[in-house]
Amino acid sequence: MNKESKIFVAGHRGLVGSAILKNLQDKGYTNFVFRTHTELDLTDQQAVNAFFEAEKPEYVFLSAAHVGGIMANSRYRADFIYINLMIQNNVIHASYKNGVKKLLFLGSTCIYPCEAPQPMPEDCLLTSPLEYTNEPYAIAKIAGIKMCESYNLQYGTNYIAVMPTNLYGPNDNFNLETSHVLPAMIRKIHLGKCLFERNFDFIRKDLDFRPVETISGSASENEIIAVLDKYGIREGEVELWGTGKPLREFLWSEEMADASVYIMEHIDFADVRQKEGEVRNTHINIGTGIELSIKDVATLIKEKIGYKGDLKFNSSKPDGTLRKLTDVTKLHSLGWHHSVEINEGVERLYKWYLENL
Numbered sequence: 001m002n003k004e005s006k007i008f009v010a011g012h013r014g015l016v017g018s019a020i021l022k023n024l025q026d027k028g029y030t031n032f033v034f035r036t037h038t039e040l041d042l043t044d045q046q047a048v049n050a051f052f053e054a055e056k057p058e059y060v061f062l063s064a065a066h067v068g069g070i071m072a073n074s075r076y077r078a079d080f081i082y083i084n085l086m087i088q089n090n091v092i093h094a095s096y097k098n099g100v101k102k103l104l105f106l107g108s109t110c111i112y113p114c115e116a117p118q119p120m121p122e123d124c125l126l127t128s129p130l131e132y133t134n135e136p137y138a139i140a141k142i143a144g145i146k147m148c149e150s151y152n153l154q155y156g157t158n159y160i161a162v163m164p165t166n167l168y169g170p171n172d173n174f175n176l177e178t179s180h181v182l183p184a185m186i187r188k189i190h191l192g193k194c195l196f197e198r199n200f201d202f203i204r205k206d207l208d209f210r211p212v213e214t215i216s217g218s219a220s221e222n223e224i225i226a227v228l229d230k231y232g233i234r235e236g237e238v239e240l241w242g243t244g245k246p247l248r249e250f251l252w253s254e255e256m257a258d259a260s261v262y263i264m265e266h267i268d269f270a271d272v273r274q275k276e277g278e279v280r281n282t283h284i285n286i287g288t289g290i291e292l293s294i295k296d297v298a299t300l301i302k303e304k305i306g307y308k309g310d311l312k313f314n315s316s317k318p319d320g321t322l323r324k325l326t327d328v329t330k331l332h333s334l335g336w337h338h339s340v341e342i343n344e345g346v347e348r349l350y351k352w353y354l355e356n357l
């Protein structure tokens with residue numbers, strides 16, 4: 001990739017896509033093409049083909065997808081499999097038809113079996129059943145890996161699939177139902193603190209910016225209290241999901257973007273074949289290799305926010321997989337390593353949340 005290469009960042013307003021775009025701009029890349037979801041629905045094959053034929057991008061970051069936390073994945077199963085398969089099939093095939101030089105496909109570490117060895121090496125793909133809560137999403141992502149691998153083998157393309165661990169950062173989704181755990185906990189615990197302190201000014205501002213159900217900042221205090229209660233945010237207590245026992249690993253989204261750009265710049269398909277002639281499991285895990293329990297994350301967030309009430313875990317809500325620690329040996333051997341630790345990342349995300357209402 002050179003600084004004038006034409007680059008398509010699909011999903012450039014999302015958590016990872018926005019960070020990829022910023023990383024590329026900071027590195028001096030200048031020639032971008034992007035479309036919002038409304039301008040180009042990537043599930044629409046004809047529209048995607050017309051876009052590629054007109055724009056002829058040389059490099060593609062495929063960071064558009066239908067994404068959500070554990071509840072969204074387990075409830076909207078059809079959307080997660082259909083939309084993701086459509087987006088990736090359309091973009092990968094159009095990239096091949098239009099001579100894209102290199103493409104980066106973003107999968108997820110939820111592609112690995114529920115009972116995978118820990119940490120999970122790339123090689124444990126398809127060795128036993130998946131975790132049920134996010135099986136449809138994982139199957140779409142596995143199809144994406146195999147699509148990249150198959151096009152590379154049959155057509156000689158240069159498509160790389162990367163499998164990020166749980167991500168968090170600027171432009172994260174803070175929706176109380178559909179988000180991932182870190183933004184959800186930050187918002188819930190901060191709102192819990194505001195309720196504890198009767199700071200309805202902040203709660204109103206937050207609800208105006210990110211309405212919950214049909215309620216906005218103009219609602220009465222009692223209406224606000226009733227809605228927050230449904231999401232487990234009560235005076236003196238914030239309720240979180242599951243048992244708090246599952247272990248998770250978290251990577252700052254801007255570091256994910258940095259790893260993505262690094263791989264686009266330095267790594268080719270030929271480099272990720274594990275040994276001479278080996279073509280299986282050519283994808284790359286992206287993570288920190290460090291895990292902590294959900295309860296410990298919640299306690300860390302509580303301390304950073306300075307919340308004095310209680311945290312309670314509701315075990316009727318799903319835990320999901322109990323462990324999914326990435327084996328980052330391959331990533332390290334390719335020359336990339338993370339640097340933002342969870343302690344700093346939580347402070348950054350909390351600051352971002354407060355400043356972006």
Ligand SMILES: NC(=O)C1=CN([C@@H]2O[C@H](COP(=O)(O)OP(=O)(O)OC[C@H]3O[C@@H](n4cnc5c(N)ncnc54)[C@H](OP(=O)(O)O)[C@@H]3O)[C@@H](O)[C@H]2O)C=CC1
Pocket residue numbers: 010011012013014015016017036037038040041042043062063064065066067083087106107108109163164165166167168171172173180
């Ligand atoms: N967040 C995480 O913890 C993890 C994410 N990943 C993967 O990383 C990638 C990026 O995820 P993330 O940035 O978090 O997701 P976001 O939801 O933040 O962003 C996804 C982007 O894709 C766009 N998009 C969704 N559907 C369509 C569509 N039909 N047509 C056009 N654009 C569409 C969205 O646009 P709009 O908002 O307008 O709908 C949005 O810009 C995904 O492949 C995801 O699976 C992997 C592991 C963990």
Ligand SMILES: C[C@H]1O[C@H](OP(=O)(O)OP(=O)(O)OC[C@H]2O[C@@H](n3cnc4c(=O)[nH]c(N)nc43)[C@H](O)[C@@H]2O)[C@@H](O)[C@@H](O)C1=O
Pocket residue numbers: 067068069070071073108109110133134137165166167178179180181182184185188240241242243246248294317318319320321
């Ligand atoms: C990135 C990854 O993300 C998804 O998997 P997940 O890691 O299970 O997702 P999560 O971030 O939503 O939850 C992590 C853990 O945290 C617990 N938890 C507590 N309290 C809240 C809470 O308030 N909200 C949420 N969301 N979780 C909570 C929750 O019960 C779970 O034990 C995949 O579906 C798939 O999308 C994927 O690839």
